[in-house]
Amino acid sequence: MKKLVIIGASGHGRVIADIAELCGYHEIVFLDDDENIKNCGKYLVAGTSCRVGDIDSDVVVAIGNSDSRQRISDSVDEKRLVTLIHPDAVVADDVVFGAGTVVMAGTVVNSGTRTGKGCIVNTSSSVDHDCVLGDFVHIAVGAHVAGTVCIGDRTWIGAGATISNNINICSDCMIGAGAVVVKDIKESGTYVGVPAGKIRTDSFGRKAGQ
Numbered sequence: 001m002k003k004l005v006i007i008g009a010s011g012h013g014r015v016i017a018d019i020a021e022l023c024g025y026h027e028i029v030f031l032d033d034d035e036n037i038k039n040c041g042k043y044l045v046a047g048t049s050c051r052v053g054d055i056d057s058d059v060v061v062a063i064g065n066s067d068s069r070q071r072i073s074d075s076v077d078e079k080r081l082v083t084l085i086h087p088d089a090v091v092a093d094d095v096v097f098g099a100g101t102v103v104m105a106g107t108v109v110n111s112g113t114r115t116g117k118g119c120i121v122n123t124s125s126s127v128d129h130d131c132v133l134g135d136f137v138h139i140a141v142g143a144h145v146a147g148t149v150c151i152g153d154r155t156w157i158g159a160g161a162t163i164s165n166n167i168n169i170c171s172d173c174m175i176g177a178g179a180v181v182v183k184d185i186k187e188s189g190t191y192v193g194v195p196a197g198k199i200r201t202d203s204f205g206r207k208a209g210q
């Protein structure tokens with residue numbers, strides 16, 4: 001009997017629960033640090049994330065905010081963190097995903113790519129050949145990352161954004177929805193537009209993600 005704890009009772013968590021069921025998990029419970037949340041869709045919220053040590057199960061952290069996802073993931077024994085891949089994702093044989101990474105429906109991840117821990121490859125996005133994603137990177141819905149791109153830890157590529165090939169993006173960036181990145185990004189911050197330009201020296205929008 002495969003049992004999974006999902007930390008983070010949210011819409012993103014429910015998407016992960018769907019994938020987990022398709023991957024053979026029969027028992028799924030949520031934990032959330034908001035004690036007022038008792039259910040997540042059809043699933044029970046069994047308490048706060050402190051309870052994770054009491055439950056004998058695999059674990060996945062379903063929190064969009066990269067810093068929170070990292071903090072909670074770091075508090076869980078890495079051996080318990082599972083990688084979940086939707087059966088309708090197209091993933092090359094040699095792709096390597098770090099522990100706790102989730103890969104949603106309709107994605108394509110091509111040959112030679114590897115990710116760090118706790119990444120999100122969200123619905124209908126693509127990551128082409130020979131890319132390197134750091135820890136806790138989020139490729140949002142419909143974003144496309146061309147070949148041989150390197151993305152630093154905790155960077156969020158916004159919905160529908162495009163990263164051109166052979167680009168390096170440093171850690172702790174927020175790339176806005178619909179942006180097109182055509183040059184290396186060497187300073188953390190928030191970048192939007194076509195071609196992408198910096199609008200903030202922090203990644204506030206990334207931090208706002210739940």
Ligand SMILES: CC(C)(COP(=O)(O)OP(=O)(O)OC[C@H]1O[C@@H](n2cnc3c(N)ncnc32)[C@H](O)[C@@H]1OP(=O)(O)O)[C@@H](O)C(=O)NCCC(=O)NCCS
Nearest residue numbers: 122140141158159174176177178190192193199204205206
């Ligand atoms: C980039 C982003 C984080 C900026 O958020 P913010 O820091 O709160 O910035 P604001 O909303 O205050 O916008 C600041 C300016 O940038 C512009 N802007 C914001 N996002 C933009 C975008 N994606 N493309 C172009 N311009 C954008 C705003 O229009 C505003 O311009 P103005 O000063 O001329 O009025 C946010 O707009 C965004 O794109 N988030 C991505 C969300 C996403 O992809 N979610 C996916 C979930 S899977």
